[in-house]
Amino acid sequence: MGRNILIPTDFSDNAWNTVVYALKLFAEEYSTFYFLNSTIIKVSTLSNLSNKLLKTMQENAMKQLLDLKDLAETSNVNANHNYQIILSLKDLKTAVKTAVKDWGIDLVIMGTKGATGAKEFFFGSNTINIVKSLKNCPVLIIPEEYDYITPSQMAFPTDFNRFYSHKELKPLKELADLNNSKIRIMHINVEEKLNDIQKYNLTKLKEYLEYYEYSLHWLPKYDKKATEINDFIEEHNVNILAMVNYNHSFIEKIIREPIIKKIGFHPRVPFLVIPE
Numbered sequence: 001m002g003r004n005i006l007i008p009t010d011f012s013d014n015a016w017n018t019v020v021y022a023l024k025l026f027a028e029e030y031s032t033f034y035f036l037n038s039t040i041i042k043v044s045t046l047s048n049l050s051n052k053l054l055k056t057m058q059e060n061a062m063k064q065l066l067d068l069k070d071l072a073e074t075s076n077v078n079a080n081h082n083y084q085i086i087l088s089l090k091d092l093k094t095a096v097k098t099a100v101k102d103w104g105i106d107l108v109i110m111g112t113k114g115a116t117g118a119k120e121f122f123f124g125s126n127t128i129n130i131v132k133s134l135k136n137c138p139v140l141i142i143p144e145e146y147d148y149i150t151p152s153q154m155a156f157p158t159d160f161n162r163f164y165s166h167k168e169l170k171p172l173k174e175l176a177d178l179n180n181s182k183i184r185i186m187h188i189n190v191e192e193k194l195n196d197i198q199k200y201n202l203t204k205l206k207e208y209l210e211y212y213e214y215s216l217h218w219l220p221k222y223d224k225k226a227t228e229i230n231d232f233i234e235e236h237n238v239n240i241l242a243m244v245n246y247n248h249s250f251i252e253k254i255i256r257e258p259i260i261k262k263i264g265f266h267p268r269v270p271f272l273v274i275p276e
Helices: 013-025 048-075 092-103 125-133 166-179 196-208 225-235 250-256
Strands: 003-008 031-038 081-088 107-111 139-142 153-157 182-189 214-220 240-245 271-275
Touching (some): 003 013, 003 092, 013 107, 013 139, 031 048, 031 092, 048 081, 081 092, 092 125, 107 125, 153 166, 166 182, 166 240, 166 271, 214 225
Parallel strands (some): 003 031, 003 107, 031 081, 153 182, 153 240, 182 214
16 A cells, blocks of 8 residues: 655755655655645736746746656665656645645645745745645644654643544554654643543543553643743654644644744754644
8 A cells, every 4th residue: 555645845955855854754664755846827927928938837847846756766766665746737735735635645744944935934834824724634844954863752742631533643653653653742731630631631542552652741831832842852852743733722823823933933853733
């Protein structure tokens, strides 16, 4: 069967870095990587000249996609891996949604921002749009210039107020399976002790992770949640941060206010966003 992995690219260094990370992460897995580029031009600007320009843009993008496929094949000779290319004339958000549906994509992997990413934003607008719009596929976001490190430690922050389904925990488990990663469940103590709902959700989470190496970490509330998560990542050498994106969740707040200064959230490790 194998996995289908979609990697949107704008052919920047950041995008190539994401490809390298993905190939190393799934080195042992039978996988098909779909490289997607979306070339969009406003219909209102189309004239005879623009038609020619559009054709040139498409040809250039197609050539770059073929070059990227060639580069991936030669720099990563791996019998487990297949490569496909997708050139889309839709905007990136629509192109990704369509590809996920058409090709049965299991995971989207992308960089935090593309070639034109503004420095003060952690997530570029493309990343935010895709995370917001994908309701049925997890997204793994790779920080700029992040060099691959085998993810032996994964952090999963939760307040235990919410019940996680098998479906929601599946992407977390699948990533943990790749390298027998240890899952560190972190809870910031806002309350004196857990209420009955939280206790039940914790019990269920333990049941779901029964065959995984996991640990529970109770942290006092001493700062903004973003700071505490970043401190935890550093202290425990965490290589992947995973969270479920649901209404009123921490991720939703980040997406709503992407400026670092407001949230202070700038994870230095890959970030798995799981849709609810």
